[in-house]
Amino acid sequence: MQTVAIVGVGLIGGSFGLALKKAGFGGPILGVSSPATIEAALRRGAIDQGLPLADAAARADLIYLAQPIGRILDTLRRLDDLVRPGTLITDAGSTKSAIVAAARLHLRRGLFLGGHPMAGKEKRGVAEADADLFRGRTYVLTPELGQMLETPCAVEFLAWIRRIGAVPVVLNAQEHDRIVSFTSHLPQLAATALAATVAEHAGDSLSVAGPGLTDTTRLALSSFDLWRDILATNSGPIEQALAAYITKLEHLRDNLRTREIEGEFEIAAALAATLRK
Amino acid sequence: MQTVAIVGVGLIGGSFGLALKKAGFGGPILGVSSPATIEAALRRGAIDQGLPLADAAARADLIYLAQPIGRILDTLRRLDDLVRPGTLITDAGSTKSAIVAAARLHLRRGLFLGGHPMAGKEKRGVAEADADLFRGRTYVLTPELGQMLETPCAVEFLAWIRRIGAVPVVLNAQEHDRIVSFTSHLPQLAATALAATVAEHAGDSLSVAGPGLTDTTRLALSSFDLWRDILATNSGPIEQALAAYITKLEHLRDNLRTREIEGEFEIAAALAATLRK
Secondary structure (H helix, E strand, C coil): CCCEEEECCCHHHHHHHHHHHHCCCCCCEEEECCHHHHHHHHHHCCCCEECCHHHHHHHCCEEEECCCHHHHHHHHHHHHHHCCCCCEEEECCCCCHHHHHHHHHHCCCCEEEEEEECCCCCCCCHHHCCCCCCCCCEEEEECCCHHHHHCHHHHHHHHHHHHCCCEEEECCHHHHHHHHHHHHHHHHHHHHHHHHHHHHHHCCCCCCCCHHHHHHCHHHHCCHHHHHHHHHHCHHHHHHHHHHHHHHHHHHHCCCCCCHHHHHHHHHHHHHHHHCC | CCCEEEECCCHHHHHHHHHHHHCCCCCCEEEECCHHHHHHHHHHCCCCEECCHHHHHHHCCEEEECCCHHHHHHHHHHHHHHCCCCCEEEECCCCCHHHHHHHHHHCCCCEEEEEEECCCCCCCCHHHCCCCCCCCCEEEEECCCHHHHHCHHHHHHHHHHHHCCCEEEECCHHHHHHHHHHHHHHHHHHHHHHHHHHHHHHCCCCCCCCHHHHHHCHHHHCCHHHHHHHHHHCHHHHHHHHHHHHHHHHHHHHCCCCCHHHHHHHHHHHHHHHHCC
């Protein structure tokens, strides 16, 4: 791995560049983004040079797609003609099935390995980039075939993933998308629905609220820009996660006065405690 | 207001005692609780003396019931014979209709004014008591008749509520219970249901979760001991709040790919931002 191109130098892309440098990567890191973002990323030290996609793709042996999902799908459609044979292409998109399918359809010369670092911040943009963003966080990889991980370029990429402090976890794309529909997309929609319901039924009475409502609606502050593509590319699993959640809420509603609800509180408290370990 | 009796000297009762002293209340503060709690409350300086209910009730001109809801209902059943005529009795229970109804049924000599300070902490017990717990927080009062608030003892009690830094808000008990079913009870059940759903469908994959799940399930750590009485004494409004929430979730599920969901994200984000002002 001599030359890296980061396409989309925002929070994740910029943090990946900073993390590589902190971990000792010495080759050039090329950035592909809008002129304003390139300028900020250069100032921040996250990239060494800004280039158009064609120029960066021709030079890189690792291309790291850190755009929003819809933009990653667009890039995959036109990337194959721009890369040298055997270039490793990876991404950091929050859903994987649609991206893996697009890579399968469009890439012949490039090798694709889907990825999803389970890291983030409330604020976006390269100004928020952080060399330690991935430290201690799970980094999901979704190879279409297990032997993909044994190719020299993938072995080298995984070594850098570990060097930046992340913990690689291998899943297939469908299983990834099913899991995150529960662990990430459902919490978002639960918080959005809660805030929207409170707005509709008690929006004039927010002085009569405890601190719990504030915590439970923090995710409702999320920008829809990020969520449009996630919802569109993972709607099947999300529908199933919502259905399971609605079933659970109906079960609680039907058992407000029975012992059954105590068992649900205990299961929920154990899960919440495990998350905090 | 010469002598105060606090019945149930836990987080809320203990904080009320400390807050009164900090605000300059000079009369004796009597505590009614288990021997271990009385000892801790005396050490903490939240009360001046521990007494059995009958002795404390005979001496106090304000009786502050800060027990769990079920215990408040029990105390109201036997309190009237113990108090001097005209004693003001108030409470800090999280639901109000059942408590106000019990007071109406059982009190003849005592004057009742229901209350609900919108304050709390994750940890319970007098060891967590804090003289500033009520500062800046809404303190709901639920008089059965508005003129109750003009009696001298109520006027004096309200002055102390303001002196401890709380902001009184007058509601009738039913309206209070409807509002908190949305602003407090629904967030709790949304978090419990979310954690229980994730435990069931993705409990083995928690390494594949972002920080949002942790925030959104913090309330799921709550002890069921507190919630048993809340759910039992406010089940009607809670059923309606859950029904509204389920309707909203179904609406999101049916609109994952339409522009409609963007509007819901905007309404939700505005509510979440308002809560943070």
